[in-house]
Amino acid sequence: MPAPVCLIENSPVGELRVQQEALQVLAEMHQPVVVVAVAGLYRTGKSYLMNKLAGKRSGFSLGSTVQSHTKGIWMWCVPHPRRAGHTLVLLDTEGLGDVEKGNTKNDAWIFALAVLLSSTLVYNSMKTIDHFALEQLHYVTELTERIKVKAEGGGGRQEGQDSAEFVSFFPAFVWAVRDFKLQLELDGHEISEDEYLEYALKRREGQPEKLDLPKKFLRQYFPSRKCFVFNCPAKGCDLPRLEELPEEALSREFLEQAHRFCHHIYQHAGTKALPGGHVLTGTMLGNLAVTYVDAIRSGAVPCMESAVLALAQIENLAAVGEAVAVYEEQLAREATLPTETMLELLELHAQCEQEALRAFMARAFKDEEQQYQQQLKDRLDSKHAELCRRNEQASLDRCSAVLQELSQELEERICEGSYSVPGGYQRLLDDQREMVERYWLVPGKGIMAAEVLQQFLKSKETVVQAILKADQSLTDRQREIEAERARAEAAELEAQLREEMQAKTEQLLQDQERSHQEHVQQLTARMEEDRRQMLAEQQRVLDLKLQEQERLLWEGFQREAAQLQLQQHMQNLRVAMSRGRSSESCVVC
Incomplete structure (x- = not known):
């Protein structure tokens, strides 16, 4: 992409709409995506960070006035600088808190969409992480009012909902503090940027809970956190003019900090994945954006579980179509019809079916009832039947053409009456046997060779019998013997x-069993891989919650730590149950 495009338009009346141009870009992107979104107050230099990540001096609009330039969510897709075969998708969101907007709910939806679509969320703020900065992050406290995990129940926050369910959907969190002028020291000791963030998020005993809500929710729903501080970029802190300033005009410290920030994003920002570990492509990201925005426009609360199921339905249907296309492409490359034997044809079909199944398994997900795999099997069975028909027809056409050519001279002699003379019957038999021998020597006739020959010889029986009866050199006994011999040859054929x-029937039955076992084998391998990814995801969430529990204990918040410990215990039970189910066998088709 030479420049960013608008992904989600925010109209002057606050109506969100996904743009077709951006969807077309994403629809052609079949690589895994690393999605980095930036959010924060307007006029705080968010777009500059996105341009740096894109490796460009300009692209996302910075602007230099008090007006917010970015409206809605803009997207820029570039090749990932460190991961081959991946695309880095940068999302620059509309500045929060724009004085020209009267509807604060619109800001909350923009922030919620940035959370839902990204794998890493960068929150951009100014000067320091203080009470004011945390107050501006009140959108975090509203996330569970605007997003629900499970489809059942009404909108808004669901009682007893485990924060781990949100954590598995939510991105990693990076706080970027711009124009930072303080010393990173605490009690006379130098501290890191991450330690500074944790100190700022530390809960204070006796502080009103309302004031602590942004801290509480940020810690609860974003346990994976990172912080970067940036000095003033130049004298006079020309933040609005960063795009215009040459690099040599920027301070060395600022450039080093920007480099460290980009390095961290390139190295550690993960691919966008759904719970269970299924990695999103650009196509899936576009469909996900449409699903969420449609829910918001309808007045509903976006449901992550419903969005995943809707996405799975779209992807699984596409996976079936893609797998059938792979089968047809492979068949077009490999097939030379007619095949000499049925076994050769079945081996060709098996090879194409195996490639089709691989393509399906690579794209499909959450096909828990094997509904779409069964659809694929039905379509491949239909393709198999069609292939058999085409092979038979090709063989029939080839054999008929060969027989027509080889029998032409024989037909002419019959029409001329060359065999209607004493001894003509034996001459006819000799010529017919010679023709049959030449017929069997012709290559590439296929599996219908014997059947077509039988039909041809049957069509000549009346003529042959007539010549037999008319041959005056034969006695009645010889005619009976010859008739019996002809019947014996016909019976033998x-x-x-x-x-x-x-x-052929036995081979077809064996191929059906092979096909069934191939589906079972690939499904079993896929289920094991899905289970492994799910357990890894559950373990990641458990580790993050354990870290947060240790922090709370260290800070003296035993009650909340105990709640986390209970949630962790329940999650451990789920992991144990999942591992127990991993030994069960699966049945498909």
Whole structure:
């Protein structure tokens, strides 16, 4: 993308709408995405950080007046500088707290969408992390009013909802403090930026709970936190003019801090994934944005579980279509019809089916009832039947053409009456046997060779019998013997055809069992991989909650630490149950 485009428009009346141009960009992006969103008050230099991450001097609009330039959410997709095969998606959000906007709910929705769509959220603020800065982060306290995890129940915060469910959806949190002028010291000792953030978020005994809510919710829903402080970029703190200033005009400390910030994002910002570890592509990110914005526009509370299920339905349908396309492409490359044997055809189908299944498994997710895998199997079975028909028809056409060419001289002699003479019957038999021998020597006839030959010989029986009866050189006894011999040869060919048909049926049954086992095998492997990712995600959330529990204990908040410990115990039970289920066998199709 040469420049950013608007992903979610925020109209003057506060109506959100996903833009088709951005969706088209995302629809063509099939790589995993690392999504970094920036949020914060307007006129605080958010766009500069996004441009730095894009490796550009300009792109996202900075502006240099008291008006907010960015409206809605703008998107810039660039190749990830450190991860091959990944795309870095940068989302620059409309500045919060714009005095020209009268509807504060609109800010809350913009912030909620930044949280829902990103894998790393950068919150940008000025000067220091103090009471005022935390007050401006009140959007965090409203997140659970504007987002729900489970589909059941009404809107808003759900009673007894485990914060781990939000943590599994929410991004990592990075606080960027701009124009920072203080010394990073505490009680006379130098501290890190992360320690400064944790000190600022430390709960104070006796402080009114209302004042502590932003801290509480930030810690509860964003246990993965990081902090960066930035000095004034230049003399006079020309933050609004950063885009215009040459790099040599910026302070060395500021450039080093910006470099460390970008390095951290490149190295540690994770791919955008759904609970359970399913990684999002650009296409899926676009569908997710549409699902959330449609919910907001309808007046509903965006539900993460419903969004995931809707996304799964879209992706699984697309996965079926993509898998069928892979089958057809593979078949077009490999197939040369007709095949000489049925086994050769079945091996070709098995190879194409295996590639199709791999493509399906790579894209599909949450197909817990194997509904879409069954759809794929039904379509592949239909493709298999069609392939068999095409192969038979190709063989029939080829054999018919060969017989027509080889029998042309024989037909001419019959029409000329060359065999309607004494001894003509034997000459006819000799010529017909020679034609049949030449027929079997022709390559590439396929699986219908015997059947087509049988039909051809049957079509000539009347003529052959007529010539037999008219041959005056034969006695009545010889005619009976010849008729019996002809019937025996026909019966032998009929028996051969029945054997071939029985063998073909057995091969088809064996192929059905092979196909079934292939589906079971790939599904089992996928379920094991999904379970492994789910357990890893649960363990990650547990580790983060354990860290927060230790912090609370250290700060003396035993009651909240005990609540976290109870949640952790329940989560441990879920993990144990999931591991117990991993030994169960699966049945499909």
